[in-house]
Amino acid sequence: MKLHFLSLTVCAFLLGSSVWAAESSNAQAELARIEAQLAKNPGDVDLQVNRGIVLGELRRYEDEIAQANKLIANKVALRKAYLMQEHGLLRLKRYPEALSALNSAFLHGAPTPSELVVKANLLISNKQYAEALALSTKVISLTPDDSKAYRCRADCYFQLYGACEKCISDLEKCVALDPARQDVRQLLGEVRKQFSTARQPHP
Secondary structure, eight states: OOOOOOOHHHHHHHHHHHHHHHHHHHHHHHHHHHHHHHHHOTTOHHHHHHHHHHHHHTTOHHHHHHHHHHHHHHOTTOHHHHHHHHHHHHHTTOHHHHHHHHHHHHHTSOOOHHHHHHHHHHHHHTTOHHHHHHHHHHHHHHOTTOHHHHHHHHHHHHHHHSSOHHHHHHHHHHHHHOTTOHHHHHHHHHHHHHHHHHHSOOO
16 A cells, blocks of 8 residues: 655645635725735835735635736745745645755745745756655754654655655654644554555565
8 A cells, every 4th residue: 555645735635725715805995905905005125025925825826926027027036036936836746946946045045944844845847866765864853843744744755765764763753842733643544554564574
């Protein structure tokens, strides 16, 4: 049996779909308000950034990317614009481009640990498992209570070595740090089962 690890982004998308339906009308109203202000102040960078953020909330990812590209064209060092670009590209599953956008953001400001986890997950999506493993390990050394980093590293171990003790250990740590993660609990059970089956002697 082959297990499929869902990225943190995909899990969040699945869990948040019903919430989004309820919040979309508020986002539409906010977008209308921002665009009305932009009509009066078209050069306001903060309004343009906020517009891109709301477009992302509305899942209008192509428009979000277009807004980011416009900002970058006018302000090449605007870090928020590259993060906006990465967000839209990631949701469209354009992983290599999303990784490039994130790297560009890092050129204009040191990455936070959470942003490094995002990069590690993008590396996994690009099948760069060894690089993702090294990066998630670095995040854990910096912030040892980051449950998402353990979840990410567990994915790396599974992709590289299958159901192994290190993968199980990181999933256990993730659950210990974030007991509400029922998806990780379920995954931990499946990995344990696969690990136990692989260790059983064949007749």
